[in-house]
Amino acid sequence: MRRLAKTLLAALAFAAGAASAQTPKERFDPLVDAVVARYHLPGIAVGVIENGQVVYRRTAGELALGSGQPVTNDTLFKIASNSKAMTATLLARLVQQGKLRWDDPVKRWIPAFRMFDPWVTEHMQLGDLLTHRSGLGEGAGDLMLWPEPNAFxxxxxxxxLAYLKPRYDFRAGYAYDNLLYVVAGEVAAAAGGAPYETLLRREVFQPLGLSRCQVGSWRRDALAPVAVPHARRDDGFVALAPADPQVHPSTMEAAGGVQCSLDDMLAWARQWLAPTADQLAWLPQAQRDKLWTPYTPMPISAQRRAWDGTRLYAYGYGWRIADVDGALTVSHTGTLSGMYSALYLLPDRRDGFVVLINGDAEDARTVLIEVLLKQFTAPDKARGVAAYANELAAKESHRHASRVPDTSARRPATRKELAGLLGIWRDPWFGEVRLCPRGDGVAFEAAKSPRLRGPVLRVGNQYLVQWEHGDAEAWLHAPTDKAGNLHMSKVDPDADFSYDFEDLAFKRVRDCD
Structure with missing residues (x-):
């Protein structure tokens, strides 16, 4: 028995030694390669930090499929909602400088600020803008942010904001929103005496040496290489190449408008994991702790419990805080029009990683996050890429079969069928839309969001809009009450929450021109 125990201990020691002897390239390359192969990704950049030092960088694929231009460490990617931590950090800088307080009423800085509930208007503080506990529904008002470009x-x-009805009481629960981060950016501008974009460059990018990160207005050709977003079409991807070489500031910069390279994102991550004396002078520990304090509990999915054993999941100021296999993680992800990002930090170990993908690749990001996390938190529990990917695919197949209605019998709706709905309609926050004849059929067109347009189709006794951009189709619901409101809803109830059609209530204002 003693001999068997000694043999087992020797085997375990050998295995541990073999694992530790692996180089970062030997550990991480197979994981990245397997994810790229499984999901046929157009391009990817991955970086890993261990004990405060960058130990691994990997890029693969192209800026745009078929271009022959490779992704590099300097390639700019949209980091989407990973911008939120940068916005929160900008505000922390202004607080540190005495220009703001975390408990400042929002109305002090933006007198025009109004929420649906007057009491909430008076009591919402700067910190409330960052913690997704305002009472707004998930993604409320996001149709003013995307699809881009738009005129909002x-x-x-x-x-x-005054027209968006709350879904629950103020500070009573969690629902992810973007609009209040836009407001937070405007608070920063008011307190800092300069536009948000100027402040972010001056207070965050420049002090940290994030020389490639961009926000606001800039030219793609002057800052090449720049990754092109890709939309998924059938079994592959199609590049969404921009027509304009000039990048213009959007409404959503503070919520998700930053673009950065892999090297800059690794520098951003390192200053959180292993800050230098200069970086601690730039942002003292007290403000860093404030950003990473859990303020709003978040729901823990069955998948997260099963994969990671998570018991704590909460939102701070621009960051998500969770335990994974007993280890503290501070993280965020970003999703925006054919771009996916992730930043994970394990502060107690001074480890972390960055993932940047230029394609619609939610499952790819989820799988890559999990296999990378397990390298740090529980190597003995690690499963292969295929195991996680197959599990997600099976869940999605079941979800689609049980949740998404069959619309294959669709056909163009006629003017006669929709005679009672034809006209110009107006929602108090989204503005005007046209339901008017186009050719032999009827088209829906949003005045301020030109990509929200498409033909109206009939499916049985229902009508849907088939968007020309190909994403998140919407049902049209004719008025059924005295208010005479035209409503909409997602055909796929689980489509991206930013398509918040359910928050719209249109009233007819005039005939078609």
């Missing part, structure tokens, strides 16, 4: 302004967003 930040002033439009501030004005629209």
């Amino acid at each position: 302004t930040r002033k439009d967003i501030v004005a629209a």
Whole structure:
């Protein structure tokens, strides 16, 4: 028995020694390669930090499929909602400088600020803008942010908040929103005396040496290489190449408008994991702790419990805080029009990683996050890429079969069928839309969001809009009450929450031109 125990211990020691002897390239390359192969990704950049030092960088694929231009460490990717931590950090800088307080009423800085509930208007503080506990529903008002480009302004967003009805009480629960981060950016501009974009460059990018990160207005050709987003079409991807070489500021910069390279994202991550004396002078530990304090509990999915044993999951100021296999993680992800990102930090170990993908690749990101996390938190529990990917595919197949209605019998709706709905309709926050004849059929067109347009189709006794951009189709619901409101809803109830059609209530204002 003693001999057997000694043999087992020797085997375990040998295995541990073999694992530790692996180089980072030997550990991580197979994981990245397997994810790229499984999901046929157009391009990817991955970086890993261990004990505060960058130990691994990997890029693969192209800026745009078929271009022959490779992704590099300097390639700019949209980091989407990973921008939120940068916005929160900008605000922390202004607090540190005495220009703001975390408990400042929002109205002190933006007098026009109004929420649907007057009490909430008076009591919402700066910190509330960052913690997804405002009472707004998930993704409320996001149709003013995307699809891009659109004609909504930040002033439009501030004005629209008064018309977005809450889904629950103020500070009573969690629902992810973007609009209040836009407001937070405007608070920063008011307190800092300069536009949000100027402040972010001056207070965050420049002090940290994030020389490739961009926000606001810049030219793609002057800052090449720049990754092109890709949309999924059937079994592959199609590049969504921009027509304009000039990048223009959007309404949503503070919520998700930053673009950065892999090297800059690794520098951003390192200053959280192993800050230098200069970086601690730039942002003292007290403010860093404030950003990473859990303020709003978040729901823990069955998958997260099963994969990671998570018991704590909460939102701080621009960050998500969770335990994974007993280890503390601070993280965020980003999703925006054919771009996916992830940043994970394990502060107690000074480890972390960055993932940047230029394609619609939610499952690919989920799998890659999990296999990378397990390298740090529980190598003995690690499963292969295929195991996680197959599990997600099976869940999606079941979800689609049980949740998504069959619309294959669709056909163009006629003017006669829709005679009672034809006209110009207006929602108080989204503005006007046209339901008017086009050719032999009827088309839906949003005045301020030109990509929200498409033909109206009939499916049985229902009508849907088939968007020309190909994503998140919407049902049209004719008025059924005295209010005479035209409503909409997602055909796929689980489509991206930013397509918040359910928050729209249109009233007819005039005939088609």
